[in-house]
Amino acid sequence: MVLKKTIPQVNNIDQNLWINRSHGLALNKGNTDSERDNENGILFLSEFFLIKDILNILTPEDIQTFKSITIDLQAYKDYNRQVEGLYDRGAGESLFAALKGEQDKLRTISHDNLTAISAFSKKYNLPFAKHIARYGLTHFMLFNNRYPDTFKFANPQWHPRDIFFWLWSAGGFYKMLSIPFLPIFIGASIESCFSKFESTSGKLLLFVRLQSDDSFLFKIIRKLCYSLLRRQYGHNWLYEITRIYFFQTDHPIPILAKTIVL
DSSP: OEEOOOOTHHHHOOGGGTEETTTEEOSSTTOOSSSOSSSOHHHHHHHHHHHHHHTTOOOHHHHHHHHHHHHHHEEESSSSOEEEEEEOSSTTHHHHHHHHTOGGGOOOOOHHHHHHHHHHHHHTTOTHHHHHHHHHHHTTTBOOSSOTTSOOOOOBOOOHHHHHHHHHHHOHHHHHHHGGGHHHHHHHHHHHHTSOTTOOHHHHHHHHHHHTOOSHHHHHHHHHHHHHHHHHHOTTHHHHHHHHHOOOTTOHHHHHHTTEEO
16 A cells, blocks of 8 residues: 555545534535435445545544444334444434334435444444344344334345355354355455446445455455456546545545545
């Protein structure tokens, strides 16, 4: 990894104007109140903080911010208890839906967000990866925040790539269970690199997965995938894919990514 000189904008970013405490990183500056402006705030926050980590400017306060937001995202089993490993898109959404009797209208959380939580947890030794693995295995990989008290078939997360990563990130016994899914994870990672030029969401999710682990296995996969991305986008591939996805000219993710060559 080679870093370019840090451009002046890096030190001028006020992340408090971008971090929404109810769900993660906003798409629009100043949208830091309870209304979320996207469905993937915790994913974007993970991407932002992993980029800061590469630049060696991630702080303990940033890690605590991620931890606090993730805890608040935990879905509610009833009116006073949250469920470890099960998450809402925004803090308290399952509770508010229950109070209004509108559980059927509640949005389930995506595999992107679960992966971001698992990845950041793996990287910084937080408990959430274990929570996701444990909840998934005990609920047939159905992450349904609408009906946490009773079995309902909703939001199945059965892609072997995700099952591998969530179990692997949880470590210990879960990591052993992940091994049969490893070949599919490697194949899916390589496949992500060959999607259309303007299709960047899968590549950004790949970045989150691969940056979360410094084991020998992940270093090899990372080296291969990043070389494929360099062939498609050039040495500044991370900046190129972030500026396509985050088209806002002042968004902090592409601003920081512009300083990085991987």
